Structure formats: C-alpha cells, structure tokens
Amino acid sequence: MPFRERNEQWARKRLLLLAAALIGLAVLIVAFFGRAHDDDSLRRVQSAGVLRVGLDASFPPFETLDDSGDVVGIDVELAHLIAARLGVRAEFANIAFDGLYDALQAGRIDAVISGLPFDERRTRDVIYSRPYFNAGQQLVVSSDDSLTWEADSDWAVALNGRRVAVEWGSLGDMYARQWQATNPGIQVVPHEDAAKALQAVVENQVDAAIADAVSVHEYVRRHPGRLRVVRAVTDEPYVIAVHREAGRLAAAIDAVLVELLQSGAVQDLLNR
Numbered sequence: 078m079p080f081r082e083r084n085e086q087w088a089r090k091r092l093l094l095l096a097a098a099l100i101g102l103a104v105l106i107v108a109f110f111g112r113a114h115d116d117d118s119l120r121r122v123q124s125a126g127v128l129r130v131g132l133d134a135s136f137p138p139f140e141t142l143d144d145s146g147d148v149v150g151i152d153v154e155l156a157h158l159i160a161a162r163l164g165v166r167a168e169f170a171n172i173a174f175d176g177l178y179d180a181l182q183a184g185r186i187d188a189v190i191s192g193l194p195f196d197e198r199r200t201r202d203v204i205y206s207r208p209y210f211n212a213g214q215q216l217v218v219s220s221d222d223s224l225t226w227e228a229d230s231d232w233a234v235a236l237n238g239r240r241v242a243v244e245w246g247s248l249g250d251m252y253a254r255q256w257q258a259t260n261p262g263i264q265v266v267p268h269e270d271a272a273k274a275l276q277a278v279v280e281n282q283v284d285a286a287i288a289d290a291v292s293v294h295e296y297v298r299r300h301p302g303r304l305r306v307v308r309a310v311t312d313e314p315y316v317i318a319v320h321r322e323a324g325r326l327a328a329a330i331d332a333v334l335v336e337l338l339q340s341g342a343v344q345d346l347l348n349r
Contacts, residue, residue: 118323132191208314233260249287
C-alpha cells in the first residue's frame with residue numbers, strides 16, 4: 078500500500094476514534110446534567126419536613142452556643158428563615174469546621190450554613206449559593222474623616238502620610254506592609270487584635286485601620302457612629318453549600334436567599 082494511502086487511512090481512523098470519544102463524552106454530560114436536573118433533593122427535604130443544617134458553633138456572632146446549649150447566631154436565624162420559606166423547619170448539627178464538607182458528602186446534613194468562605198477547589202463536590210456576607214478586610218476611618226476612594230485609586234498613594242492600624246499577622250497587616258514597601262510614607266501600626274486596631278482609630282491614635290468585616294460590624298454595632306467604612310480591601314464571601322447532586326435544593330435555597338437579600342432581611346440580621 079502506498080505511503081500516502083496508508084496515512085489517509087490512519088487519519089480516517091483517528092477521526093472516527095475522536096468522534097466516538099466525543100459522542101461518549103456528550104452522553105456522559107447529558108446523563109450527569111439530566112440526573113442533576115431530575116434529583117429529588119428538594120422533595121426529600123420537604124417530605125421530611127426538616128432542613129438539616131451543619132455548622133460549627135464556635136464562631137460568634139454567626140454561630141455559637143448560648144447558656145442553655147442551644148445554637149444561636151446570624152447563620153442560625155438565616156437557616157430558620159430559609160427553612161420556613163421552604164415549608165420546613167431547620168435542624169442543626171454542631172460539627173467541627175473541618176468536618177462540615179465530609180458530613181455533607183456523607184449525607185448527614187443537607188446544607189452547610191456556617192460562616193463558610195467560597196472555595197474554588199470545592200466546586201466539583203458542592204454547589205455554592207450566592208454570597209450573603211463579605212467577610213474580607215475593610216479600610217475604616219473615623220466617622221468625621223473625609224477620606225474618599227476613587228475606583229482607580231492606588232492604595233499606596235491614597236494612604237500616604239497616614240498611620241494605619243492593623244491586627245498583627247492578619248491579611249490586612251500583610252497588604253499594608255506591601256503598600257508601605259512602595260510608599261514609606263505609610264506608617265503601619267500593629268495591634269494585638271482587630272478590636273484594638275479599630276479602637277485606635279476612635280481614640281485618634283491612628284488615621285485609619287484595616288480589619289476583617291466581622292470585627293468591623295461587631296465594633297460598629299457596639300459603638301455606632303464612630304467609624305466609617307471607606308471600602309473593601311479584600312473579598313471573602315460567605316456562602317451556603319449543598320451536595321453537588323442536590324441541584325433542586327440548591328436552586329430553591331438560592332432563590333430564597335435572593336428574596337432575603339432584596340427585602341433587607343439579611344441586613345437586619347447583621348444589624349442585630
């Protein structure tokens with residue numbers, strides 16, 4: 078057989094093999110999404126009358142135990158609101174944080190609502206809701222400070238000549254020192270914790286502070302009118318997670334979450 082003819086036959090075989098592989102892949106994709114679309118996760122929860130929620134009750138104000146041993150906090154109230162709109166009640170399982178995903182995969186719980194940051198690496202195993210809180214680092218100043226922020230502002234330039242309080246070793250500390258490296262006019266003032274860094278702003282010991290949003294919200298709740306958030310430094314969205322094959326339940330939870338966010342109910346929880 079001539080060399081050219083053999084090459085043409087081999088090329089045709091390779092095309093047939095590739096076509097077969099693509100058809101096989103398409104069948105798998107259709108089967109996977111068809112199964113996800115037809116899952117009975119929402120029906121099972123509604124039939125049982127219970128949304129089983131996993132959380133680690135050691136993270137106030139999102140979840141903790143009260144004097145009676147009951148779980149309380151922002152995520153607990155959020156879970157109750159979501160469950161009620163699904164026509165069921167919320168039931169809580171207190172699980173160590175590093176075991177929450179395992180409990181979800183094992184089917185011990187239906188959802189994780191526990192100050193859970195979005196994790197790109199987990200998206201093959203779980204379905205995440207839209208964010209309901211951004212726990213990232215925030216730049217704050219005293220309420221009477223006129224510092225503003227433009228979309229294209231440079232951190233190192235904007236904070237030039239300012240004393241910036243941070244929690245020692247935090248992500249905010251790391252960013253502040255990076256900006257200081259390019260602009261020595263920034264003075265980084267480390268503190269033992271975020272609350273002390275925020276207090277330093279109120280007492281005019283520094284000009285600004287960088288702290289995580291949970292600490293900022295908690296401080297502002299206890300001392301209203303003393304601080305102003307200029308802008309977020311980093312993003313750390315808190316989300317709800319359900320099993321990857323629980324597509325219908327995930328969609329239902331997300332729809333409820335949209336409603337709660339638009340109505341201001343989530344903000345009310347944060348304010349309380």
